[in-house]
Amino acid sequence: MVRLVGDVVDFEPGQSVAVTVPSSPHLPRRYSPALPPSRDGKYEFHIRAIPAGWVSGVIVNDTREGDIWTIDDPAGDLRVDDTDDDIVMVAGGTGLAPMRALLLDLARRPRPPRVHLFVGGRSPRDLYAADMLSLIARTADWLTVIPVVEKMTDPMYRDEYFDAAETRRLQTAPDTGFGAGDYLQGRVGEVVARRGPYLSQRVLVCGSPAMSAFTLRALTTTGTPVANIRHG
């Protein structure tokens, strides 16, 4: 997770922006802000290091306080219309970032729409923002968060981010995450599609290219109209 402050960039919640970091000045990459636009230029990005990727690993490992990022070219159609009153969000991995920006923006509405957010990962530790999600859901009666994992057991190999967060949590904070009984099991796209078709809902999908393609196929195969789906 990277937080920045700077000039105001004009984007809509749910859109992605082109980011250029100082260590890779000629390799812009698209990332989705996890906060809606703020008047004081605050940004948060959730970045996953892709093995063998040119830029994401550098961002995750080498970003330092004082770095200056260039952020421009907002784009994308992952949005909620004013008339949408029933939303299904499907997020895989860092696909949660634009959903979070949308949720925080919807929370400002006098009457937010009903939202079911399915957030998927391979195992519970992949749900990197589970504590934040359960906190938002506790105060927002219009939002239901459904964690979905392929396996209930975390793999044996280490995950530095998770291990550090877990150590901090054990030392300082109460458990605000999901209980074992809250999880559904399966691939998130499959789990969501099985509960469809979504004939009157707006369905928003964001995740890795593979997750998005799988989810779009599962949704349309089970009868959700393409016109109801937007993806990031």
Ligand SMILES: Cc1cc2nc3c(=O)[nH]c(=O)nc-3n(C[C@H](O)[C@H](O)[C@H](O)COP(=O)(O)OP(=O)(O)OC[C@H]3O[C@@H](n4cnc5c(N)ncnc54)[C@H](O)[C@@H]3O)c2cc1C
């Ligand atoms: C609209 C949009 C929004 C995005 N938002 C985010 C975000 O909020 N957070 C985030 O971490 N990433 C996001 N991405 C992905 C990001 O733009 C980069 O593609 C990613 O960080 C990899 O960059 P890289 O330079 O490390 O890898 P590259 O050197 O560009 O690619 C290395 C290899 O990894 C593959 N690859 C790229 N992305 C993925 C992926 N997600 N899963 C599996 N394989 C992949 C490429 O196809 C290539 O084969 C977004 C992408 C798009 C198009």
